[in-house]
Amino acid sequence: SQTIHQWPATLVQPVGSPLSLECTVEGTSNPNLYWYRQAAGRGLQLLFYSVGIGQISSEVPQNLSASRPQDRQFILSSKKLLLSDSGFYLCAWSAGTVDTQYFGPGTRLTVL
């Protein structure tokens, strides 16, 4: 069966510090991968999605970036965090665009 992992579960970082969140998927090949941010009252915002290794589409201009160094690994990064980067970050995978998205447990990021 397929599983999706995210870490860390919680993170508290000072403004201006770097960020690296990792997501890995097991039990499937060539998945579509997604990074979402969930902020209070704003719902689910798609940040990046990837349909293959090295293929990243950015949805929202910001100080975040994403990379897919391996087929089932998706990394969200920032060189300098802003207060507005606080939120709940969710990674998800799907077999295709119309297929069910399977979400990881999320990372709660607090930028102070």
Next chain:
Amino acid sequence: AQSVTQLDSQVPVFEEAPVELRCNYSSSVSVYLFWYVQYPNQGLQLLLKYLSGSTLVESINGFEAEFNKSQTSFHLRKPSVHISDTAEYFCAVTGGYQKVTFGIGTKLQVIP
């Protein structure tokens, strides 16, 4: 372009009462519709989806949603809610060749 509107940010309802969570969408192509549920501090899970065929779709825990093309709606209903249904519910839409767009979510609070 596609969009999803969830008109109610919060819906309080007494236990064993019926509930309807509203979702309207817009899309220039054929649509595929989803409802996801998020329990506190967890990722999202698929509740039900409409891809084609019968316009009435059901979940294993008693929820149902009806695809109404003329009204561009996909409202979620349950005839009798339980305390365990307390969660946030997200409606989502995709046209098949596009990314999935999520609504901002509706928090269902079941009151004992």
